[in-house]
Amino acid sequence: MKKCCVWLAAVAVAMAALLGSCGTQKSGTAAGGGTMLPEALSQRFENTVASYADWTTLKTQGKVTLGGSSPFSSAMQITMVRGKSVNVSLRPLLGIEMGRIYITGDSVVIVNKVEKYYIAESLTLLTGGVPLNINDMQDLLLARMFELGNGTITTRAATLKGITQGEDGLMNVTLQPKGMNFAYTFAVDGDLALRALTLEAGGRPVDLSATYASHFATPCGKVAGNVHMASKIGGKDMSIDFKFDQGIQWNQSVSDRSPIDSRYRRVDGATLLKGMFK
Numbered sequence: 666m667k668k669c670c671v672w673l674a675a676v677a678v679a680m681a682a683l684l685g686s687c688g689t690q691k692s693g694t695a696a697g698g699g700t701m702l703p704e705a706l707s708q709r710f711e712n713t714v715a716s717y718a719d720w721t722t723l724k725t726q727g728k729v730t731l732g733g734s735s736p737f738s739s740a741m742q743i744t745m746v747r748g749k750s751v752n753v754s755l756r757p758l759l760g761i762e763m764g765r766i767y768i769t770g771d772s773v774v775i776v777n778k779v780e781k782y783y784i785a786e787s788l789t790l791l792t793g794g795v796p797l798n799i800n801d802m803q804d805l806l807l808a809r810m811f812e813l814g815n816g817t818i819t820t821r822a823a824t825l826k827g828i829t830q831g832e833d834g835l836m837n838v839t840l841q842p843k844g845m846n847f848a849y850t851f852a853v854d855g856d857l858a859l860r861a862l863t864l865e866a867g868g869r870p871v872d873l874s875a876t877y878a879s880h881f882a883t884p885c886g887k888v889a890g891n892v893h894m895a896s897k898i899g900g901k902d903m904s905i906d907f908k909f910d911q912g913i914q915w916n917q918s919v920s921d922r923s924p925i926d927s928r929y930r931r932v933d934g935a936t937l938l939k940g941m942f943k
Contacts, residue, residue, distance in 0.1 A: 703828075706828050706829070706830060706836055707828065709836050709853065709855070709857070710820070710828050710836065710838060710853075711820055712857055713810065713836075713853050713857045714810070714818060714819060714820050716857050716886050716887065717809050717810075717817050717818075717886055718884075718885040718886045719885075720747055720885045720915050720916060721746070721747050721915075721916050722744070722745065722746050722747065722915065722916055722917060722918070722919045723743075723744065723745040723747075723807075723913060723914070723915060723919075724742075724743070724744045724745075724913070724914040724917060724919050725742075725743060725909055725910050725912065725913040725914065726740065726741060726742045726743070726910050727740075727741055727743070727907065727908045727909040727910050728740055728741065728907075728908045729741050729753075729755070729905060729906065729907050729908070730905070730906045730908075731903070731904075731905055732903065732904035732905065732906065737757075738757070739755050739756065739757035739763075740755075740756045740757065740760070741753055741754060741755055741756065741907075742754040742756065743909075744919040744920065744921070745803055745806075745919075746919065746921050747803065748799065748800055748803075748816070749769060749799065749921065750767065750768065750769045750799065750921050751766075751767070751768040751769075751799065751802055751803060751806070752765070752766075752767050752768075752919075752920070752921065752924075753765065753766040753767075762778060763777075763778050763779050764776060764777050764778055764779070765778070765924040767923060767924050768788070768799055768802055769799055769923075770798065770799055771787060771788050771789075771796065771797070771798045771799070772785065772786065772787055772788060773785075773786055773787075773788050773790075773791060774923065774924060774925060775934075776924045776925065776929060777929075781928060781929050781930065782929055782930050782931070782932045783924070783925055783929045783930075783931055783932070784931070784932055784933070784934035785925070785931060785934070786934035788802070790934055791896075792873055792896070795847070795864065795871065795873055796813070796814065797813070798814060800814075800815070800816030800817070801813060801814070801816065803816075804816060804817050805862070805875060805894075806892060806907070807888055807889075808858070808859040808877045808880065808887065808888060808889035808892065809859065809886075810838060810851045810853070810859060812824055812825075812840060813840065813842045813845075813849070814842070818838075818840075822840065823843075824840045824841055824842050824843060825838070825839075825840055826839045826840055826841040826848060827839050831852055834854065834855055835852040835853065835854055835860060836852070836853045836854075837850050837851070837852055838850065838851045838852075838853065839851075846866050846867070847864050847865060847866035847871050848864070848865055848866075849862065849863065849864040849865075849871075850862070850863050850864075850865075856880075856887075857887070858877070858880040858887055858889070859877050859889070860876065860877055860878075861874070861875065861876045861877065862874060862875040862876075872895075872896055872897040873894075873895075873896050874894070874895050874896075875892060875893065875894045875895070876892075876893045877889035877891065877892055877893075878890070878891040878893075879891045881911050883911075883913050883915070884915055885913075885915050888909060888913065889909070890908060890909055890911065891906065891907070891908055892906070892907040892909070893905075893906050893907075894906075894907075
């Protein structure tokens with residue numbers, strides 16, 4: 666049980682760290698020799714953006730695994746209200762909820778139901794200072810490109826720095842947030858599926874990244890069945906893998922309550938996380 670409690674707090678790093686109707690998808694074309702022409706890259710970018718159909722709510726289940734020296738997995742149920750919340754119920758044993766992670770705005774709440782405590786912190790505590798908000802987090806989980814602070818990317822993204830040809834036929838879409846010392850790049854394949862998100866500052870990687878695999882079609886566009894997220898806490902490497910079931914329910918009524926109530930005491934998130942990764 667102790668191991669589960671530690672894991673409940675760590676899994677939030679990946680959360681915070683921490684997924685209507687649909688669009689059509691078209692594939693970019695390649696010039697002779699396999700080199701993408703700038704026009705073709707631009708078209709692939711436009712097609713990818715067009716494939717991100719609108720939605721209001723999401724509900725599904727799956728599994729989440731904490732990597733490291735002692736891997737730990739739990740079944741989960743997850744709901745989202747677009748632009749408002751991500752709500753993850755952690756059920757590692759017999760479907761019994763032992764913890765909950767609730768992200769809203771630019772903050773995260775983690776409730777440990779076993780030991781009756783919760784933390785309520787800014788997302789920046791868990792993202793190495795990268796100022797992700799709820800819109801960014803939802804796109805991160807749903808394998809969609811986003812413009813930091815503004816949610817799902819558009820073809821008129823103000824911070825778009827460049828679109829270039831990457832390795833293995835990938836298209837790299839790089840954005841440079843104004844006033845920030847880092848840039849971030851999305852790698853998209855020829856099927857318009859997001860394969861990776863990387864961040865760099867001064868030519869060096871930032872301690873936050875994501876890779877995607879096992880994409881499947883849904884009524885609201887492609888979703889990655891496997892989302893692998895990596896970060897660092899207190900200088901220690903950690904990773905989280907999310908596996909989403911294909912039976913995603915879109916645009917239905919979902920519960921959106923904060924999990925905090927009088928039964929739980931608040932503890933300091935920074936102190937808790939530092940104690941976990943000595």
